[in-house]
Amino acid sequence: MSLFLQSLLDGLIAGSIYALFAVGLTLIYGTLHFINFAHGELIMAGAYFAYLFMMPPLHLSPFISGGCAIVGVVCLALLMDRSVFSPLRNANSLLLLIASLGISLFFQNLAQVIWGAEIRTFPFPLERGISLGPVVITPVQAWILIIAAGAIFLLYLFLKFTRAGKAIRSVSDNPRLAKTFGVETERVIRFVWIVAASLAAVGGVLYAADTNLEPHMGTINLVRAFAAVLLGGVGNVWGALIGGIVIGLSENLGVLILPIGYKDAIAFCVIILLLLFRPEGILGVRWGVR
Amino acid sequence: MKKIIVFVAIVVSAVLFLAQAGMSSGTIKIGAVQPLSGNLAVYGQGFKMAIDLAVDEINANGGIKGKKLEVIYEDGKGTAKDSVAAVRKLIDVDKVPVILGPAASTNFLAVAPICERAHVVLIGAESASPAITKAGDYIFRVFPSDKLQGKGVADLVIKLGYKKVPVLYINNDWGKGLKDEFVKNFTKKGGKILSEIPYDQGKTDYRAQLLKIKQLHPKAAVALVYVKDGAVIFKQAYELGIQTQWITGSAAKSGKLIKLAGKAVEGLIGTYPNFSTTSPQYKHFVALWKKKYGDKKIGIFAEYNYDMVHLVAKAIAKGGTTPDGIRKALYEVSKGYKGVTGDKTFDANGDVGSAYGVWMVKDGKIVTRK
Numbered sequence: 001m002s003l004f005l006q007s008l009l010d011g012l013i014a015g016s017i018y019a020l021f022a023v024g025l026t027l028i029y030g031t032l033h034f035i036n037f038a039h040g041e042l043i044m045a046g047a048y049f050a051y052l053f054m055m056p057p058l059h060l061s062p063f064i065s066g067g068c069a070i071v072g073v074v075c076l077a078l079l080m081d082r083s084v085f086s087p088l089r090n091a092n093s094l095l096l097l098i099a100s101l102g103i104s105l106f107f108q109n110l111a112q113v114i115w116g117a118e119i120r121t122f123p124f125p126l127e128r129g130i131s132l133g134p135v136v137i138t139p140v141q142a143w144i145l146i147i148a149a150g151a152i153f154l155l156y157l158f159l160k161f162t163r164a165g166k167a168i169r170s171v172s173d174n175p176r177l178a179k180t181f182g183v184e185t186e187r188v189i190r191f192v193w194i195v196a197a198s199l200a201a202v203g204g205v206l207y208a209a210d211t212n213l214e215p216h217m218g219t220i221n222l223v224r225a226f227a228a229v230l231l232g233g234v235g236n237v238w239g240a241l242i243g244g245i246v247i248g249l250s251e252n253l254g255v256l257i258l259p260i261g262y263k264d265a266i267a268f269c270v271i272i273l274l275l276l277f278r279p280e281g282i283l284g285v286r287w288g289v290r
Numbered sequence: 291m292k293k294i295i296v297f298v299a300i301v302v303s304a305v306l307f308l309a310q311a312g313m314s315s316g317t318i319k320i321g322a323v324q325p326l327s328g329n330l331a332v333y334g335q336g337f338k339m340a341i342d343l344a345v346d347e348i349n350a351n352g353g354i355k356g357k358k359l360e361v362i363y364e365d366g367k368g369t370a371k372d373s374v375a376a377v378r379k380l381i382d383v384d385k386v387p388v389i390l391g392p393a394a395s396t397n398f399l400a401v402a403p404i405c406e407r408a409h410v411v412l413i414g415a416e417s418a419s420p421a422i423t424k425a426g427d428y429i430f431r432v433f434p435s436d437k438l439q440g441k442g443v444a445d446l447v448i449k450l451g452y453k454k455v456p457v458l459y460i461n462n463d464w465g466k467g468l469k470d471e472f473v474k475n476f477t478k479k480g481g482k483i484l485s486e487i488p489y490d491q492g493k494t495d496y497r498a499q500l501l502k503i504k505q506l507h508p509k510a511a512v513a514l515v516y517v518k519d520g521a522v523i524f525k526q527a528y529e530l531g532i533q534t535q536w537i538t539g540s541a542a543k544s545g546k547l548i549k550l551a552g553k554a555v556e557g558l559i560g561t562y563p564n565f566s567t568t569s570p571q572y573k574h575f576v577a578l579w580k581k582k583y584g585d586k587k588i589g590i591f592a593e594y595n596y597d598m599v600h601l602v603a604k605a606i607a608k609g610g611t612t613p614d615g616i617r618k619a620l621y622e623v624s625k626g627y628k629g630v631t632g633d634k635t636f637d638a639n640g641d642v643g644s645a646y647g648v649w650m651v652k653d654g655k656i657v658t659r660k
Contacts (some may be wrong), residue, residue: 007501010498011568117329117367121550126528126529129527131531136529209434212495252498260456260489261461261490
């Protein structure tokens with residue numbers, strides 16, 4: 001029983017992080033209509049930027065480092081858009097997908113050149129987890145839950161109540177209609193990149209805090225995010241959010257039944273099954289707040 | 291037509307002449323594939339330093355029959371794929387007769403068939419997988435097989451009084467080989483394996499595996515790990531509040547483990563291939579190391595790499611620079627050879643024997659345990 005509860009908690013923590021990745025991925029898809037393979041590298045960059053600020057000589061606190069990482073990743077995402085995606089704005093989505101794959105490989109290798117292939121860890125003190133009845137949670141994990149929930153709440157407020165948020169939803173809903181009503185598409189695209197990059201950065205930092213850093217950490221998380229996006233229905237923000245949590249839970253609960261080595265395969269299986277049987281997503285548009 | 295033939299003849303003879311010139315220059319070139327970057331780079335740099343130390347010593351003493359020994363390094367990056375590419379380059383382009391093999395049994399086993407087919411001698415100083423024993427006629431190692439160490443860990447667990455343990459092992463040739471030998475010997479001595487849990491190298495999260503162990507509430511648990519995976523695993527085990535006596539092999543025996551995992555590895559016990567640190571050979575090695583590298587710590591398995599180069603140099607001196615000559619000579623020169631790491635006599639499979647000791651982490655330091 002305690003193993004089940006512990007896995008449930010771990011799944012929830014992982015899922016809340018995946019949700020942040022998935023929302024960004026689906027937002028980009030909603031407005032630019034391609035799967036951004038470089039999204040994983042925004043996640044990775046977030047983690048490494050935070051690492052950079054936390055380590056000597058800067059030695060900033062984790063929260064300030066996280067903030068700096070968000071700014072850094074947003075700049076990186078805007079640079080990516082300006083240099084590669086913007087000139088290809090009217091190209092078909094296959095071309096964009098391949099371009100994003102190229103960017104992904106470039107940044108993976110760049111990170112490896114700069115930081116090496118070895119696993120790195122945030123310089124947090126090693127602490128015993130806190131026992132809450134049958135489950136153990138580390139202080140870092142508690143922070144992860146709080147920050148992830150906070151980020152999701154802020155996203156909700158942003159999309160629901162701000163002009164920019166409403167503009168994003170209108171463009172992803174119907175770009176032509178939005179344009180007719182005077183929504184500036186390019187500005188919206190910029191906003192989408194900022195939101196997606198911020199969420200990727202926050203998620204990346206949290207993921208690295210929960211586990212460790214390595215240059216290829218983006219790839220597996222892209223797969224998870226992609227599975228979550230498909231679960232929620234492509235382009236559906238809240239669907240992606242729930243999809244992320246479902247993926248986190250199924251990975252951690254799945255290994256109670258499956259051999260542990262298959263943990264990373266679960267997200268892949270979800271993708272294959274969904275594409276075969278329900279390409280529109282489990283949640284459909286009914287739940288969607290597009 | 292005639293002109294073309296003349297031209298081709300000139301080019302061919304020029305190439306032959308240049309190749310000849312290269313051969314007859316005063317160096318004997320051998321190859322080395324080591325993980326100079328990537329996951330195993332922590333080890334690779336240390337191996338290179340030890341190899342260079344032996345090469346310098348040989349060359350300072352007049353080389354091999356007056357010719358200087360030169361090592362061509364290729365970076366295997368700690369992966370099978372890159373190790374294979376590196377070995378191919380050494381065989382096809384540099385045409386070396388002997389290659390000092392890549393670290394990690396998986397990589398070593400990946401390149402072994404290539405060397406075996408090309409009839410090039412492959413010799414390793416840190417690969418422990420029992421599978422290497424049968425890898426081929428041209429395959430040697432100066433490091434003891436895990437057949438011996440699997441038994442060593444089993445003996446240790448029994449000696450410490452633990453009868454039931456789960457075993458966590460890295461899912462590659464080394465880990466599986468070591469695990470199988472451990473399980474075989476442990477059950478033979480009346481021990482019981484609670485669970486066999488594999489894990490993949492280079493992952494950031496091993497909590498799923500650790501939760502399984504936690505669930506078993508074992509008094510002791512065996513973890514057959516490398517340094518970096520080990521650091522992640524022991525830290526996460528600590529965070530999860532797993533309180534058990536961790537027992538490991540030799541691959542994690544490194545100050546780096548303590549640096550990475552801190553108090554999470556306090557009390558960790560392991561076995562390691564043992565050799566005398568009072569022998570004249572060892573003292574000579576330490577003095578040499580100090581002279582060249584100053585206060586830099588002697589890297590893990592440096593002594594084995596040092597012995598390996600000396601054996602290869604002796605074999606070249608006796609058997610010439612052809613792979614077959616070296617292969618035959620290796621058996622002869624190793625017979626009764628007392629290196630830094632003890633007796634290096636190759637058996638018919640190109641394996642050596644070893645003694646085992648026990649190490650543990652105490653007050654943040656690696657100490658030998660009696």
